[in-house]
Amino acid sequence: MRVVGLMSGTSYDAIDAAAADLSLHGDTLVLTPLGMISTAYDDDLRADLAGALPPAGADLATVCRLDTRIGQAFAAAAVRADEELCGGRADLVASHGQTVFHWAEDGRVHGTLQIGEAAWIAEATGRPVVSGFRTRDVAAGGQGAPLVSIxxxxxxxxxxxxxxxxxxxxxxxxxxxxxxxxxxxxxxxxxxxxxxxxxxxxxxxxxxxxxxxxxxxxxxxxxxxxxxxxxxxxxxxxxxxxxxxxxxxxxxxxxxxxxxxxxxxxxxxxxxxxxxxxxxxxxxxxxxxxxxxxxxxxxxxxxxxxxxxxxxxxxxxxxxxxxxxxxxxxxxxxxxxxxxxxxxGLPAGAKEAYAFAVLGWLTAHGLPGTVPSCTGARRASVLGSITPGGPGLRLPRPPATAPVRLTVEGGPGPVRPDHLR
Missing domain, CATH: 3.30.420.40 (ATPase, nucleotide binding domain)
Incomplete structure (x- = not known):
């Protein structure tokens, strides 16, 4: 399965799109990196996002506009990654979105919000999209982070x-x-x-x-x-x-x-x-x-x-x-x-985007994407929501053996950053 992982972190400087070919061999998930493209947010979008993040306040109109504009920016990054790294043959997109608030108080996380509506990605690419990874772990009593721990x-x-x-x-x-x-x-x-x-x-x-x-x-x-x-x-x-x-x-x-x-x-x-x-x-x-x-x-x-x-x-x-x-x-x-x-074997600048590609693969196969001892959750959960890319959504069957190991094979593929962190 070819999966495009999309990630924008707490520095909110760019969207990283990493493509991976993922295949299961026994209890080992084999990741072949296909490359990464990194695209900076445009200046206006980055400034508007920075102006809405804590400790600043933002009204719902601002959140709605940012959700749409970031979703469209993620969609453009996914289209590029599919065309340039997967030859137009990606099977799935896994989008972390942009975290705008993580509601943590007294050592507990009560909620989390990532924006960048997945429907824009699905509409632009025609691929199914897994998004909203963190919320299920929070609902299970976890911190919702660090999700890449699995x-x-x-x-x-x-x-x-x-x-x-x-x-x-x-x-x-x-x-x-x-x-x-x-x-x-x-x-x-x-x-x-x-x-x-x-x-x-x-x-x-x-x-x-x-x-x-x-x-x-x-x-x-x-x-x-x-x-x-x-x-x-x-x-x-x-x-x-x-x-x-x-x-x-x-x-x-x-x-x-x-x-x-x-x-x-x-x-x-x-x-x-x-x-x-x-x-x-x-x-x-x-x-x-x-x-x-x-x-x-x-x-x-x-x-x-x-x-x-x-x-x-x-x-x-x-x-x-x-x-x-x-x-x-x-x-x-x-x-x-x-x-x-x-x-x-995992490029330092693309590792988290590759990790979300793996999380998307796990969700598509109906497999948990968390380790309870790492996030503090009561149980391991299948993460995220799936937005169909078109009619006739088909997901693979859960494997008889869930992977417990990950190996990286092949070269890291091309890295085409449009910005420097």
């Missing part, structure tokens, strides 16, 4: 030691597979670690834009600002004191908490700082909170993906915190190897 568990199963999958998007999240095999050495666990790029991007957009009018940077490209700055320890300590980091897993967070007003409140307690020092401090915050989250599990390797992997300063700081390759284990516990998911 893919991580299948993918890392059997690797030696304690492998950890790390995604560095707007928010950081990890999946820990103790003993390399679920059920040995403890059940797998997944949770959001806190901000990855969210606060860094907010600082650059708000502070560097003022320093360089007309340039309007929105991210620390190549970690250039962090490399020139110095960590401000009082600010770092204040940020590390946030109660979220001490909460037990499973847990989830988002830009509902880690946004620009949150950062401004912390900066108000400090003397004026240069944008370089602020970004250096926030980069260290991301590395420290990820490392602190991983360290108790005795991780032996971290397999990283997401836009943050393209920030060499962030990756260096993470390696320092985890003590990679150091006999004394400074910053870590005996050292922990940090590598990119590219080394295991």
């Amino acid at each position: 893919v991580d568990v299948m993918w890392l199963r059997g690797r030696p030691g304690v492998p950890v999958a790390l995604n560095l998007g707007g928010i950081g999240n990890v999946t820990v597979v103790p003993g390399g095999v679920a059920g040995t050495g403890g059940e797998p666990l997944a949770f959001d670690t806190g901000p990855a790029n969210a606060l860094i991007d907010a600082a650059v957009t708000a502070l560097a834009g003022r320093a360089a009018p007309g340039d309007a940077p929105t991210m620390d490209v190549d970690g250039a600002l962090a490399a020139r700055g110095t960590v401000h320890l009082p600010l770092l300590r204040r940020l590390l004191a946030d109660p979220y980091y001490a909460r037990p897993a499973p847990k989830t967070t988002g830009k509902e908490l880690f946004h620009l007003p949150y950062l401004r409140a912390a900066l108000d307690s400090c003397e004026p700082l240069s944008v370089e020092d602020v970004v250096a401090t926030l980069t260290r915050l991301t590395a420290r909170t990820v490392a602190d989250a991983i360290r108790p599990f005795g991780a032996t390797e971290v397999i990283a993906s997401g836009g943050g992997t393209r920030n060499p300063v962030l990756m260096d700081r993470l390696r320092e915190e985890l003590g990679e390759g150091r006999a004394d284990g400074v910053g870590g516990r005996g050292g922990c190897v940090v590598r990119s998911s590219d080394e295991l």
Whole structure:
């Protein structure tokens, strides 16, 4: 089955469309990457989306317009991916949509909202579309995140030691597979670690834009600002004191908490700082909170993906915190190897889009798409809703054996980004 996975994360900078050929062999799901296309939101849509996200408020008319415009943008991305990567022969589209609110209070998630109406995708492509993945897990008592944990568990199963999958998007999240095999050495666990790029991007957009009018940077490209700055320890300590980091897993967070007003409140307690020092401090915050989250599990390797992997300063700081390759284990516990998911066959910039292609495949086959120990749900659930692509919807029969492993075969295929994260 050829599946196009569509993803736009908490950085809401682009739609990633990854195509995969998925086939089941015994208890192993084989993923052959066909490539990825990444298309930036147009400036007006991105600005309108940013203006509607928390802590801002939005009326229902704004939500309706965004739901339609994002759905149309996802539809255009799906059409391109089908034509350019699948030769017009895609069988299914799996759309994560755009998260605009994750209702979390007192350690529980009560609801979640992803927009980008699937009907626009189905109408444009003529393919069935799986969407609305997160809500069913929330209804079953789960966090609704990180949903890619089932893919991580299948993918890392059997690797030696304690492998950890790390995604560095707007928010950081990890999946820990103790003993390399679920059920040995403890059940797998997944949770959001806190901000990855969210606060860094907010600082650059708000502070560097003022320093360089007309340039309007929105991210620390190549970690250039962090490399020139110095960590401000009082600010770092204040940020590390946030109660979220001490909460037990499973847990989830988002830009509902880690946004620009949150950062401004912390900066108000400090003397004026240069944008370089602020970004250096926030980069260290991301590395420290990820490392602190991983360290108790005795991780032996971290397999990283997401836009943050393209920030060499962030990756260096993470390696320092985890003590990679150091006999004394400074910053870590005996050292922990940090590598990119590219080394295991999944392009770091496309891994989550491929993961949603897998989730779509599971739903189409009537199979659960969650691991309860990872999301905190009462039970594993078949995720999402299916929008027919045309008359005569036909879904495959559930297999006699559900997959427990995922392998990646073949080259990663072409990657055609229309933007840089």
